[in-house]
Amino acid sequence: MSPGFLTLKLLRGLLTLFLAVTFVFVILRLAGDPLRLMLPDDTPPDVIDHYRQLYGLDRPLPEQYLRYLQGLMQGDFGYSFRDRQPALDTVLSRIPATLLLGLTSFVVSTLIGLVAGIVAALRRGSLVDQAVISFSIFGHSMPSFFLGILMILLFAMTWRILPSAGMGSAAHLVMPAITLGVGGAGAIARFTRSSMLEVLNQPYMKTARAKGVPVATRVLRDAVPNAAIPVVTVLGLRMGGLISGTVVVETVFAWPGIGQLLVTAVGQRDLAVVQTIVILVALTMVVANFAVDVAYRWLDPRIAGAGKEAT
Amino acid sequence: MTLVDDISFAGTRRRTSSGPTGPAVGPEPLLRLEGVSVGTDRVDLVMDVDLSLAPGETLCLVGESGCGKSLTCLAAMGLLSAPVRCTSGRVHFAGQEISALTETQLQALRGRDISMIFQDATAALNPVRRVGDQVAEVLVLHEGLTCHAARARAAALFDMVGIPDPRARLRAYPHELSGGMNQRVMIAMALACRPKLIVADEATTALDVTTQAQILDLLRQLQVETGAAMIFVTHDLGVVAEIADRVAVMYSGRIVEVATADALFEAPRHPYTRGLMACRLHVATPSAGRLAAIEGVVPPPSARPAGCAFAPRCPKAEAVCANRPALLGVGAAQAVACHSIGPAR
Ligand SMILES: Nc1ncnc2c1ncn2[C@@H]1O[C@H](COP(=O)(O)OP(=O)(O)OP(=O)(O)O)[C@@H](O)[C@H]1O
Numbered sequence: 225m226s227p228g229f230l231t232l233k234l235l236r237g238l239l240t241l242f243l244a245v246t247f248v249f250v251i252l253r254l255a256g257d258p259l260r261l262m263l264p265d266d267t268p269p270d271v272i273d274h275y276r277q278l279y280g281l282d283r284p285l286p287e288q289y290l291r292y293l294q295g296l297m298q299g300d301f302g303y304s305f306r307d308r309q310p311a312l313d314t315v316l317s318r319i320p321a322t323l324l325l326g327l328t329s330f331v332v333s334t335l336i337g338l339v340a341g342i343v344a345a346l347r348r349g350s351l352v353d354q355a356v357i358s359f360s361i362f363g364h365s366m367p368s369f370f371l372g373i374l375m376i377l378l379f380a381m382t383w384r385i386l387p388s389a390g391m392g393s394a395a396h397l398v399m400p401a402i403t404l405g406v407g408g409a410g411a412i413a414r415f416t417r418s419s420m421l422e423v424l425n426q427p428y429m430k431t432a433r434a435k436g437v438p439v440a441t442r443v444l445r446d447a448v449p450n451a452a453i454p455v456v457t458v459l460g461l462r463m464g465g466l467i468s469g470t471v472v473v474e475t476v477f478a479w480p481g482i483g484q485l486l487v488t489a490v491g492q493r494d495l496a497v498v499q500t501i502v503i504l505v506a507l508t509m510v511v512a513n514f515a516v517d518v519a520y521r522w523l524d525p526r527i528a529g530a531g532k533e534a535t
Numbered sequence: 536m537t538l539v540d541d542i543s544f545a546g547t548r549r550r551t552s553s554g555p556t557g558p559a560v561g562p563e564p565l566l567r568l569e570g571v572s573v574g575t576d577r578v579d580l581v582m583d584v585d586l587s588l589a590p591g592e593t594l595c596l597v598g599e600s601g602c603g604k605s606l607t608c609l610a611a612m613g614l615l616s617a618p619v620r621c622t623s624g625r626v627h628f629a630g631q632e633i634s635a636l637t638e639t640q641l642q643a644l645r646g647r648d649i650s651m652i653f654q655d656a657t658a659a660l661n662p663v664r665r666v667g668d669q670v671a672e673v674l675v676l677h678e679g680l681t682c683h684a685a686r687a688r689a690a691a692l693f694d695m696v697g698i699p700d701p702r703a704r705l706r707a708y709p710h711e712l713s714g715g716m717n718q719r720v721m722i723a724m725a726l727a728c729r730p731k732l733i734v735a736d737e738a739t740t741a742l743d744v745t746t747q748a749q750i751l752d753l754l755r756q757l758q759v760e761t762g763a764a765m766i767f768v769t770h771d772l773g774v775v776a777e778i779a780d781r782v783a784v785m786y787s788g789r790i791v792e793v794a795t796a797d798a799l800f801e802a803p804r805h806p807y808t809r810g811l812m813a814c815r816l817h818v819a820t821p822s823a824g825r826l827a828a829i830e831g832v833v834p835p836p837s838a839r840p841a842g843c844a845f846a847p848r849c850p851k852a853e854a855v856c857a858n859r860p861a862l863l864g865v866g867a868a869q870a871v872a873c874h875s876i877g878p879a880r
């Protein structure tokens with residue numbers, strides 16, 4: 225992997241991030257006077273003016289923008305006046321909960337999706353295949369809030385075997401992780417299946433068989449690495465949505481993570497917090513994109529080695 | 536196979552097993568196909584093929600596109616995959632009945648005793664694995680070498696098949712090599728375990744003329760060195776003339792003529808073979824599926840005429856051709872399936 229490529233991708237990531245940050249600034253100014261949004265409607269004008277000066281909102285827009293960027297560079301993401309602390313601290317305190325839920329769900333659903341997709345492709349047309357297809361349609365079409373509520377009804381209220389809300393034990397993690405992961409597992413299974421089916425028909429799979437390679441080795445060594453290339457895109461999308469994807473699930477299960485914080489912060493007009501979360505989401509996507517690019521290069525030598533034809 | 540006299544031509548033409556479909560009396564054949572038919576549940580694709588091959592012998596399979604050459608090769612290796620399967624017949628290889636072996640038993644043979652070279656080597660190599668590893672894999676698998684030793688042997692094989700700078704090439708990916716180089720890699724892979732039989736399915740068709748000649752020379756030379764027998768599928772009668780000991784001409788799923796190369800080029804008997812020979816003289820596109828000198832096209836397997844499948848295109852077709860002609864010997868070196876080849880010859 226050439227350093228030139230890495231630099232290029234990093235620069236592009238930074239540019240994306242810069243655009244996202246600018247976008248946040250513009251949207252917040254377009255949405256009206258931030259002070260009117262933040263402060264109660266009956267705030268006396270002199271108090272508003274006080275805050276306007278305090279936050280520098282009385283300055284010309286370009287200056288505000290530069291100050292805003294400068295603040296971000298120094299780790300100043302604004303002040304959460306609900307929590308009376310820097311917005312970044314508020315957001316950071318929620319990250320572990322979201323990562324616990326998001327990563328658990330990501331890892332488990334990825335494993336299930338990959339295995340299900342591979343098995344379905346190998347047993348094309350069988351009952352297993354049809355089960356996988358049905359599951360992926362189910363995962364795709366079931367809205368997560370509905371699935372969450374359904375599970376709460378069954379497992380928490382009717383059978384009382386799982387806690388319905390909050391965070392604390394492994395049992396608390398089960399329902400939110402499933403709700404969050406079903407759609408992804410289905411999508412990954414579907415992609416893996418079709419990618420595998422295409423690869424299994426390639427001439428090099430026949431070569432492997434003609435060489436006397438046992439079937440398990442053929443699948444793992446010849447088919448899967450090729451089939452993985454398009455699947456990486458889906459995995460990247462899922463990874464990019466690791467934080468933004470938890471909003472609904474965290475709300476349904478009262479999971480104290482970033483998604484829940486976002487809903488509360490929007491409701492309470494805690495703008496600095498909202499802005500910090502949006503930037504964080506953009507950062508996640510940039511990182512995920514970068515990871516996808518790196519993974520592509522690693523999996524597919526045809527991309528990495530382009531241009532050095534030898535005979 | 537027993538000697539069965541054909542009633543209409545009794546005494547002059549006979550079904551034989553030690554005739555043109557197989558080597559004359561001599562060593563036990565290395566490979567023998569007995570009445571092999573290949574098809575799906577719906578159509579027959581290859582019917583009733585009898586062939587045998589002596590150790591070290593080169594048999595060419597020729598015929599237009601779609602006549603069943605590849606399927607015959609795959610059937611000989613037990614490599615057919617669903618929905619296509621061997622519907623009847625038996626395949627013997629080196630004293631074993633291949634058609635009765637399990638997939639696991641076949642795995643031990645494939646790549647070690649029988650190996651295959653495909654038409655498009657670049658597509659036949661795994662794009663995400665280094666070519667050296669793909670060659671070494673065979674040695675690890677069949678000869679129990681360590682990866683390190685296998686790689687050293689792969690380098691020696693690369694050298695043998697004329698790949699320059701073999702150590703460095705081991706680390707190349709298929710897309711970094713030319714088609715001819717990849718075909719050399721395939722050949723190195725096929726020869727790695729010194730197989731008794733090499734099946735080359737249009738191994739040179741995708742290559743330019745110069746490379747084609749180089750690869751042919753290489754194959755022939757290696758064949759002499761290792762004593763391997765070879766089935767060589769091709770459209771190109773020029774290639775056949777150059778390398779074949781014996782030739783089987785296929786048309787629409789059947790062998791219509793089989794003979795020693797000398798006999799065939801001296802006196803092609805089947806109207807289809809004659810057509811092919813005529814094309815060879817007139818048309819300079821050996822890889823083209825269509826033959827200009829023979830009117831019409833090969834019937835698809837689902838719409839084959841009941842009698843001689845060649846009848847719609849045959850200049851000598853007569854009423855009797857509505858019955859399927861049997862493959863019968865003409866002299867010791869040739870067998871033909873055609874009603875026009877009468878006892879008079
Ligand atoms: N999986 C399959 N299902 C149905 N028909 C098939 C299948 N594979 C091959 N056939 C048919 O079997 C016939 C013989 O195919 P085969 O590949 O053996 O031809 P070939 O002589 O090798 O032709 P070519 O010169 O184009 O390689 C063709 O008509 C082909 O369409």
Ligand code: SF4
Pocket residue numbers: 805806807843844845846847849850851852853855856860872873874875
């Ligand atoms: S059997 Fe009849 S139709 Fe067929 S090749 Fe011979 S003469 Fe032609």
Ligand SMILES: [Mg+2]
Pocket residue numbers: 604605606736
């Ligand atoms: Mg073919």
